[in-house]
Amino acid sequence: EIVLTQSPDFQSVTPKEKVTITCRASQSIGSSLHWYQQKPEQSPKLLIKYASQSISGVPSRFSGGGSGTDFTLTINGLEAADAATYYCHQSSSLPHTFGQGTKLQI
Amino acid sequence: QVQLVQSGAEVKKPGASVKVSCKASGYTFTSYDVNWVRQATGQGLEWMGWMNPNSGNTGYARKFQGRVTMTRNTSISTAYMELSSLTSDDTAVYYCARGWKSSSGLVFDNWGQGTLVTVSS
Numbered sequence: 001e002i003v004l005t006q007s008p009d010f011q012s013v014t015p016k017e018k019v020t021i022t023c024r025a026s027q028s029i030g031s032s033l034h035w036y037q038q039k040p041e042q043s044p045k046l047l048i049k050y051a052s053q054s055i056s057g058v059p060s061r062f063s064g065g066g067s068g069t070d071f072t073l074t075i076n077g078l079e080a081a082d083a084a085t086y087y088c089h090q091s092s093s094l095p096h097t098f099g100q101g102t103k104l105q106i
Numbered sequence: 107q108v109q110l111v112q113s114g115a116e117v118k119k120p121g122a123s124v125k126v127s128c129k130a131s132g133y134t135f136t137s138y139d140v141n142w143v144r145q146a147t148g149q150g151l152e153w154m155g156w157m158n159p160n161s162g163n164t165g166y167a168r169k170f171q172g173r174v175t176m177t178r179n180t181s182i183s184t185a186y187m188e189l190s191s192l193t194s195d196d197t198a199v200y201y202c203a204r205g206w207k208s209s210s211g212l213v214f215d216n217w218g219q220g221t222l223v224t225v226s227s
Contacts, residue, residue, distance in 0.1 A: 030210065031210055032210050032211035034213045034214070036214075043201055043219055043220055044143075044151065044201070044203075044214070044217055045217070046213065046214065046215050046216075049213045049215070050208070050210050050211075050213070055215075087150065089151075089213075089214070091210075091211035091212045091213060094165060095153055095167045095168070096141070096153040096212075097153065098150055098151040098152070098153070099150070100150050101150050101151075
């Protein structure tokens with residue numbers, strides 16, 4: 001099973017700041033890494049697919065990068081609406097696994 | 107637009123079974139896998155398994171094998187997840203998610219609203 005480790009677990013940030021969340025895989029997964037945003041009492045929402053591909057309707061301040069074992073989610077110009085928990089997910093091999101989550105407090 | 111609408115909250119006793127439904131609309135139900143993911147209160151996301159609505163083929167996470175069954179009714183575009191021998195550790199929100207495939211793997215592009223299953227004596 002591929003283990004995904006996110007850092008940090010928690011970050012307190014201010015509006016307009018830039019924040020980067022990292023996700024490290026226990027073995028190479030190519031670009032089969034996706035990012036989701038989950039707000040309290042809501043379902044996860046897809047933000048970035050295949051490491052760096054944008055999703056229609058997601059603000060352009062969200063971007064992703066990386067390949068192999070190291071990946072990043074960057075949010076430029078944070079807004080209050082970005083307060084949420086962010087998860088990475090790998091679909092390179094079964095079972096699908098998720099990172100433990102990164103909670104952003106704004 | 108794509109929608110996945112799940113059944114309502116359930117309260118079950120230990121040892122019982124629960125069956126959660128996930129009704130799809132806005133796309134061809136048989137063209138995309140349905141996956142199930144659960145989340146205990148305050149915890150992260152845990153993948154349970156997948157089902158191909160066209161063939162009925164399934165694949166389950168090792169942790170749930172023998173206890174989970176994923177089925178579908180294509181005439182009403184609905185997927186089901188049944189979990190048996192419930193314990194308090196199964197108390198969680200259960201999500202269905204549509205799996206969109208590319209050559210690089212599968213991504214969960216649309217999610218249901220979640221179904222809270224509470225296991226309590």
